[in-house]
Amino acid sequence: MAMTSDRASPLDSTPASRSRSSGLLLEPRDGRFGAAAFQTNGSSTLTIGPTSRAYLEALADLTERWERGETPGAELYLDGLSDWTASQAVELIYREFRLAEVAGRRPSPDAFLARFPEHREALETLLRLDGACSDSLLRRLSKPRDDDALLPRVGDEIGPYILKRELGRGGFARVFLAEQADLEYRLVVVKISTRPTREPWLLARARHANIVEIVSHAEVDDGALQMICMPFRGGATLSAILGRRRERPTLKNSDRRLLDDLDAVAAPEYPATQPARPARELLRTMTDVRAFASIVARLAEALDHAYSQGVAHGDVKPSNILLTADGVPMLLDFNLAQDWSFHDPESPVEDPGGTLAYMAPERLRALAATSLKRRRREPIDSQGPTPPDATAAGPHRADVYSLGMVLLEAVAGWSPTDDDADGREPGPAGRWAFGEAAERYAAIRERGAAEVVRRAEQSGGATVPPALRSILTHCLEADPSARYGRALELAEDLDRWRADRPLAFAPEPSRRRAIGRWTRRNRRGVAIAAFAVTLSTLTAAVFIVQGSRAMAVALEHHAVDHLALSWDDVASPAFHYQRPGFPSPRGRDSVEETGSALRALKDYKILESGDWREQDNYRFLPAADRDDLELWLVEQTFRACRALANRPDSPDDWLRARTLIDRVCGAAAPRVLAALRNRLDGQLATVGVATATRPDSVPASPCVEEYLQGVAAELDDGAAAGRGDGKPGMKLLDPKADPWADVRQVENPDAGLTTALEHYRRLLSMRPDSFWGHYRSATIAFRLRRWAEAAAGIETCLRGRPNNPILHGFLATCLFNLDRSHAALAASNRALDAAPDHAEFVQTRAFIRAGLPESGGLEADIRRYEMLKSLIPESFFRSPPIMDLANPIAASVPASRRGMPLARPRKSRPAAGESSQDSEEIDPGELTARAVLAAKIRQGGKIAIAAGEIDKILAIDPLYIVARIDHMCLAIETRRFNDARDDLDLILDDPRLIEYVVSSVHRAEALFDASRCLAVEGEVGDALRLAKKTLKLILAAGKSSGRAYYTVAAVESLAARTEPNWIPSAADHLRLAIAANRDYEQWFLQDEAFTPVRIPIRAILNSKKGR
Structure with a gap:
């Protein structure tokens, strides 16, 4: 079964598309699916983007409608969808042609060519080859389908899934209990059907605590079968439970045997429910x-x-x-x-x-x-x-x-x-x-x-x-x-x-009259019953109190469980995970920030009528959790209302924000929200919208005040500083920006963070156990590079939420930055135990293992991360291991594949005569993290693995300058000077070199070291080109130039060993370096690069001093 990238459709049926399918073959036990294509689209494998998803849905819908006797044309799907590729459009047209043949309509190829002149050449070739593709997916539609023969049986293997037991079946599908071999043989539920449907995407969209979750889905056997993988939760279907109850009928509404019936028919493979769940x-x-x-x-x-x-x-x-x-x-x-x-509400369904x-x-x-x-x-x-x-x-x-x-x-x-x-x-x-x-x-x-x-x-x-x-x-x-x-x-x-x-x-239901009639007919009985009720009231009260206590405990457990689903899920938007390779937490754009905040408010019914604080999931929480939840919900209100207020010419959104502030806070609005409410009143007044009269202001909780002031300060919000206009600065981190490209000069960039930290410390002085006070203080400490303080804060948070995988991953990064490698490795393992398919946790562990003396598990982590993120070309999953240490970079990728298409192509300007392609940009921060990981691996002495990582980055983005410079340095180190010279030409011509040089002192030093190494190896011309270019860029940027002058002097001194004419120039550059920093004079006296020419250079320096 072959795994393909999202550049090939899982329903490929044309001759052209079939020639693109390639990959690993996995043989099932009985061989019935030996040549099947296993094309995964789940969270743990290669993903399909939005365009491919729309394309698959269109293919499925077209096929279903023709099978029902309708005759929709391909134009219905192609009109208005400009982001489809030409090959996808041709395959959709060809699907209509084949379905028309199956329906006995004898479609005319000429008519199809006339309908779609823009695709005439490709479509004409495809129709001409149609007769030669007898094994295509659509040709199967012309034959009677034996769905039972197509479906797998117990014992078969599909990808990593081993089918252990059949759980159920329908007309076109089977459901199996399966073991997932690549994840410790965990039990999952696998559904195989002979008819592709939109079920995987609809399940993903409708994600809910009471809707079965989809883990992954795939197309199997060239699209003949659709596979959906779901978590195994044990239990039984309601039909099985009701069937057992019909075998043991009862006439009592007071029976309590539901759980006994459930346990009697439940799946035996699920572990015993101890401890009991809420x-x-x-x-x-x-x-x-x-x-x-x-x-x-x-x-x-x-x-x-x-x-x-x-x-x-x-x-x-x-x-x-x-x-x-x-x-x-x-x-x-x-x-x-x-x-x-997207359905027209006026049209029928x-x-x-x-x-x-x-x-x-x-x-x-x-x-x-x-x-x-x-x-x-x-x-x-x-x-x-x-x-x-x-x-x-x-x-x-x-x-x-x-x-x-x-x-x-x-x-x-x-x-x-x-x-x-x-x-x-x-x-x-x-x-x-x-x-x-x-x-x-x-x-x-x-x-x-x-x-x-x-x-x-x-x-x-x-x-x-x-x-x-x-x-x-x-x-x-x-x-x-x-x-x-x-x-x-x-x-x-x-x-x-x-x-x-x-x-x-x-x-x-009205039972008043019936009760009155019954009372009048049974007055004596009612009197006796009243006396009996009086005597039994005390006894009943005892049982009622006990029952109420049990109910309260159950509701508390349910509320705590609901909070865990909101905060402790690895996909929770409540936390920003931080991993090595990124100097500060990644931000979200305003649209994602607003959507996340509104979803959180909706989850706790704040957008509905009634007092949200009376909801069971809030009211029955323990006091500490309830206080933390209140802080978080008020923060989400602030984020959502601020975003709505900033939408231009949107009175409806302004009114929504204004209403939301009143619903959440009422008269006790914190100062930040009160300022925002005043601003909204002003905006609404300019468009003639009157707002409700506010009640007299009531002081908000001091803890809420301090926390919200801290959040506003973090976001550089003017309301926090009491600015007159109250308009936020909207300083959000760009999630797509290179986090290391900090070339802008910002006056006192940490002022907002320091102010926020003061507010959080005041909050902790009033409420020492505040989860969000500790968490936000830890994130600020991380951004200020106070690793020990950040680690201590996250460890405090973990004492309250020990099952949160994001916190364990964050702690691993802090410990990694503190060089506590083994503790960091243990923390990353705990994060992966809770979320084994979270790619960022895998990369964090790779960073940690890169710094350990042994390399065990490092390459496995790198490959798993690449598989989960789909960041590199498909060929790297099939390339042989790196063995030639003399030429490690060339061994990692065949030369014929270095210009190959990318799994996620970067957005670039089209060449002359080419059409513009609107493809998804590669996250430069992701590439930078991989480059930092490669540098860490190289520092640990694992040169071959580091070379492979650098080569992968260049395969993703050949113009990525960080990896190109690392590639050059490795070529110099392995004495491949022709390769190094090719890299040097690209680097010196790259206009982004100045950003690289001035963004970090360490990056400039890498170029200085490369220059010296080239000179030491006799490549003086290339060494001088690189050193002088670096000096020129540093001078242009107005940066400190002492090290640059010293490097040029050292390179010229090495050249002077064979060409004495370089001595005066070396002396001049050394003099300028010493003028910038006197320490370079001591460097000169001890540096072996100056040994053969130190005396004449010193004489020139002394003579110029005498002048």
Whole structure:
């Protein structure tokens, strides 16, 4: 199975594209996939960029629509997409041609050439070669597909995954429990399907705590199969749990056996849930009916989140719901999900199908109508069946209906398939039976929600509580507009019912009259019951208190777990990871900063109505965590509102920011936010927008004041210094800038950091255990290069959050800068244990190992980092190991590949006659970090490995001057003077050489040392060229020139050993060096470069002194 870069499409099907595929072959155990192409796109391998993603989605959508009988043209996808390459456009056109052939339309090549004249030459060649490619992916579409034969079996190996056990299967897919061989044989879930879909991208977009996470995805066997890898969380599907419960029926709503049923059918490979997780403990405190309500509420939140991301699930049912061994419900299988994030809200949404028993009536009716038209051979609308509510909100309301059916099945002990006369779903061969079944289901569902609930209770033999029945009735209304408008409303009502609070959206059941009648008929019994209740009140109170305490503990665990997901995930935007090779923490641009802040506020429901401090995930946190969370959320408010305020001519954004400040702080706004609010009032007044009258100001918490003042000072914000206009300076670090290219002269650049550090220290004097006070102080200490102080601060943070991988990685960098290599290695290993696929942690460990005497693991870390980041050309994964130490650079890359295309090409100006290419820029900071790593490896004496690293950098960017100079120095060291001369010519002609020279003293010294080495080896001409060019640049930049003059004098003295004419010039340059710094006179007396000519040079110096 071949791994290819993102420059080749995973659905390559043309003759031209097939010739590009190459790579490593991995043989599975039974050989059935021996020639398959394994093209990975996950976080742990080569990635696919946005253009390739759009291209794959277009191919999949075009194929699906032709298979449904529609006839869309390639123009539908090509119009308005200027960032597609010509080859991708041609492959999409060719896909339409082949699909038309499969459909029996006999497309005319001439007609296609006439439709696309701009691609005529390539398309004509491709159509002419069409008959010679009998093994292409599209030609398989013309033959009957045996999906079962294509799918793998237990024991097969696909890439690093060894299939151990089949977990489930469908018509076109199999799900396996697998071992990942390249990561300690950890257990993962692998889904293999014969039909490529958009499921991987939709899962990545709809990421949520209650939606299964995608680890990676790949195209297998030349695109015949699609593979999705997901984490293994144990547990079982809800359908398995409900099946066990139907075997052991009960009539009690007070049963508490859900966790027992889960453990009985759970996957045995998952380790025992000890210690118990908060979600399990929360379920253990509830009756089964309330537990199912809680599970469905969390799933409703997940559906609503997916809806906000433009995704509708389309097939919600118990077999697509996982209850993990830890008690967390998760949505599975987005195979039929719809993506309408860019859909026109006025146009209909096509129905992809699904499971009839759980489908909403409007979808059932539309599918039945379409089936009937096909049976009568009547024309079908090209958009497919369109339910009455076929706008963008329609699929979401249908998902809400399906989720209601799942809840009804769980609490009533009944199966929706009981409504079908045959008691089963139609098979794939029964097209007409499918339509008839959809008609039967629709007829039953359209009788009304109350009838559906009544039939379920009667069939299952259970009674649904009245308020829950009201929720289910509202959820299962036949009219979509009468249901819950959003799944979040369903979650709200379910949580209210569990807490015995009034419902917010469904009507309250009225039992007042029934209770009055029952009381009048049983007055004596009521009196006796009242007396009994009085006697039992004290006893009941004891149990209530105990239950309340258990609930409080469970809610606290849940809140702490939620905070850990927000802060301790390796992808958390709360922290800026710092690794070796970067002198200061990397920043984010304003768009990313704003989006990150708003997501954090949304996660804690600050953007919603009500007091956010009353939310369970905030209120039930321990006091210290709650205080830290408040600081962080107020900071995110400041960042978001400041960014919104800076948007020009955006009154709506200004009003959003103004409202957000009032929601978060009210009258107790810190001075920084109060100044920003005043500024927003002024901006809104200029456009005639009146703001609400503010209440009297209340002093904010001193801790919040100091912290926010420190954040503002870090960002060089004028509000922190009390500037009259209150406008922020917007000094953000550029995430794409070379962090070492600090050539600008800034007056007192550390003033803002020092001011911020004073605020954080005052915060710590009031609250010594403040996590964010210690963390932000540590980041400032790092930027000021106070490594020990930074390490101490991060170690304090780790005592509060020991499972945070970013903090462990940050600590590793601090210890590395303190030359505590073994402690740094241990910290980086802890970071990688928590996040093994995080490339930056791998590179940090490579930096540390580069400084150790032994080289064990260094090359493995370098290769893994390159694989995870996809930063170098594909050939480096296949190049032989470096063995020729006499010529280490030439051994790392074949000469024929030095000008090869790059995995991520840099943006460059097109040559004459070439078209402009808008490709992604290479991060220069990334290249600089690799250059610093190569220098560290070279200092450790590992010359061959360092040479290979430098050569890789030049393969990525041949014009990168730092690596080019290192390449020259290595060539001089290995006496390859022709190669060194070639490098020197490029270096001296590079206009960026002046930036290199003046950016760092160490960089200028590298050029001085290279000049001396060339002179010592007899290459005097090249040595003088380099030394004098460096001197010229230093003088032009106004930098200290003493070392430059001294180097030129030393080189000329070495030349004077054979050419005495150089002696006067050497004496003049030495005199200028001594004039700049008297220490150079002592250097002159001890430097061996002057030994043969020291006496005449000294005589010239003395004679000029006498004058």
